[in-house]
Amino acid sequence: MNDYHRQTAYTREGLGGHALDWGCQPEPFKRYRQRQPIPLEPARPPGAAFLDLALAWPPPAHDPAGPLDAAGLAAALLLAAGITARAWDGPEAPGLRAAASAGALYPAELYVAACGITGLDDGLYHFCPAGPGLTPLWDGPLAAALGRMLGQTPSALTFALTAMYWRSLWKYRGRAYRYCLLDAGHMLANLELACAAWGHGQRTCLDFPDRSLNVFLGLASDDEAALALVQAGPRPAQPGPENPGLPPLDRQALPLSPRVGRDATVLMAHAAGDLEGPGGTRLWPSLRASAPPRPLPPPQNGGPGLLATVRARRSRRNFIPGGLDLAALSRLLTAALPAPGPCQATLLLGPGGEMPAGAYLHLPQERALALLKASDQRRDLAQACLGQLWVGQASMSLVLWADLELLEERGGPRTYRHAMLAAGRAGQRLYLAATALGLGCCGVGAFYDQEVAAIAGLPPTAQPLYVLACGPIKGGMR
Numbered sequence: 001m002n003d004y005h006r007q008t009a010y011t012r013e014g015l016g017g018h019a020l021d022w023g024c025q026p027e028p029f030k031r032y033r034q035r036q037p038i039p040l041e042p043a044r045p046p047g048a049a050f051l052d053l054a055l056a057w058p059p060p061a062h063d064p065a066g067p068l069d070a071a072g073l074a075a076a077l078l079l080a081a082g083i084t085a086r087a088w089d090g091p092e093a094p095g096l097r098a099a100a101s102a103g104a105l106y107p108a109e110l111y112v113a114a115c116g117i118t119g120l121d122d123g124l125y126h127f128c129p130a131g132p133g134l135t136p137l138w139d140g141p142l143a144a145a146l147g148r149m150l151g152q153t154p155s156a157l158t159f160a161l162t163a164m165y166w167r168s169l170w171k172y173r174g175r176a177y178r179y180c181l182l183d184a185g186h187m188l189a190n191l192e193l194a195c196a197a198w199g200h201g202q203r204t205c206l207d208f209p210d211r212s213l214n215v216f217l218g219l220a221s222d223d224e225a226a227l228a229l230v231q232a233g234p235r236p237a238q239p240g241p242e243n244p245g246l247p248p249l250d251r252q253a254l255p256l257s258p259r260v261g262r263d264a265t266v267l268m269a270h271a272a273g274d275l276e277g278p279g280g281t282r283l284w285p286s287l288r289a290s291a292p293p294r295p296l297p298p299p300q301n302g303g304p305g306l307l308a309t310v311r312a313r314r315s316r317r318n319f320i321p322g323g324l325d326l327a328a329l330s331r332l333l334t335a336a337l338p339a340p341g342p343c344q345a346t347l348l349l350g351p352g353g354e355m356p357a358g359a360y361l362h363l364p365q366e367r368a369l370a371l372l373k374a375s376d377q378r379r380d381l382a383q384a385c386l387g388q389l390w391v392g393q394a395s396m397s398l399v400l401w402a403d404l405e406l407l408e409e410r411g412g413p414r415t416y417r418h419a420m421l422a423a424g425r426a427g428q429r430l431y432l433a434a435t436a437l438g439l440g441c442c443g444v445g446a447f448y449d450q451e452v453a454a455i456a457g458l459p460p461t462a463q464p465l466y467v468l469a470c471g472p473i474k475g476g477m478r
């Protein structure tokens with residue numbers, strides 16, 4: 001998997017641009033041949049503040065914010081993957097979604113298996129943000145079947161996040177698998193927060209038997225695949241049979257374009273991480289800093305609600321000079337990376353804030369930063385991000401990285417999916433935290449990998465996964 005990441009690194013010599021085939025531009029929505037979506041119930045949005053949810057992570061048990069019903073489910077689906085804005089004025093303008101997406105190509109799709117939800121028949125559904133609606137794919141209680149597949153107690157809701165590779169491949173070719181994982185991580189962050197706000201308990205599952213789950217969801221194996229699952233809600237009273245029989249056959253989707261391309265690099269990268277059974281608990285390598293860490297103050301919660309924050313979130317690149325104080329840094333970093341995981345963060349700070357300009361290692365367990373280099377690296381970073389100069393204007397950039405070799409050695413090739421999904425999740429949470437604080441944020445997937453690694457002072461065996469720029473913006477609230 002380390003090999004896939006290295007193979008798809010951008011270099012100044014090997015960017016290999018290509019013309020986009022506009023006749024084959026992929027459809028942004030998945031539609032089924034013989035099945036029509038049913039409209040979503042009017043959503044009952046949760047009231048919790050985004051920062052209250054994001055800073056107390058993993059979510060502690062609390063009283064549910066509403067019953068397990070179709071209105072609560074509608075809110076969770078819209079918060080995860082709904083349309084929240086238009087790219088420009090007018091009904092024909094493409095929808096921009098709740099979660100950021102590389103190139104606004106939206107390769108990630110969302111499914112839900114519901115069991116014992118008031119106002120919704122038991123079954124498997126596909127969520128279509130256009131409408132928005134739920135396409136019924138399989139009738140009946142499927143909670144026990146899914147519970148068995150995942151080696152977990154059956155739950156009232158099982159959400160599945162998948163990727164349709166062609167949407168991203170069309171533009172990004174072999175590097176597309178990176179974006180599919182990062183995008184799915186962005187959507188996963190929103191879904192996890194929505195479930196936390198609903199308050200019926202939740203569990204994210206990234207290790208599952210791929211072949212069985214893809215068949216269960218009715219996915220065309222070479223074009224799309226499940227990447228992440230979230231179980232929510234208690235064990236249903238009638239979870240259904242563990243072996244529900246063969247899935248229905250009449251759930252083929254329309255092709256995304258007249259020609260749908262495939263890429264062997266992407267297929268092999270995904271297949272390398274496949275599992276045959278459910279996974280156990282994972283332990284991630286911990287970080288050690290060479291310089292004495294400087295603690296950040298405890299982050300303050302409060303601020304706008306989750307719904308308002310998700311609706312207001314956009315990729316903003318109009319950064320203006322101005323440093324971040326320690327209180328803002330603490331909120332941003334704790335919300336984005338509340339606990340140690342498979343991906344690490346190095347922070348590049350410009351001048352004008354409470355911390356001197358420089359590169360810092362983020363230590364989530366200590367809630368602290370350790371100095372790596374005492375110089376402002378942001379202009380070099382902008383050049384390394386394919387010359388996207390606005391990156392250099394942002395007060396802070398986050399380089400999310402992992403030692404992929406070490407992860408694979410300890411936990412097998414599936415760890416690549418864990419690391420990239422974790423990077424996407426952290427990215428979405430940083431976007432939301434920035435929005436809640438009146439700051440701007442934008443993800444950067446296009447960078448010369450080795451240059452970013454050198455600028456961020458990564459260990460020799462580590463590789464950058466994702467970059468995000470963040471800071472005060474023109475017209476912002478600060």
Ligand SMILES: Cc1cc2nc3c(=O)[nH]c(=O)nc-3n(C[C@H](O)[C@H](O)[C@H](O)COP(=O)(O)O)c2cc1C
Pocket residue numbers: 096097099100101102103104179182183186313314315316388442443444445446
């Ligand atoms: C994984 C990822 C990589 C991205 N890379 C870039 C990038 O290199 N340059 C850029 O200007 N925007 C980048 N973006 C931002 C997207 O263009 C943006 O999310 C998309 O246009 C949708 O707009 P929205 O975020 O305002 O909803 C990236 C977003 C994601 C999730």
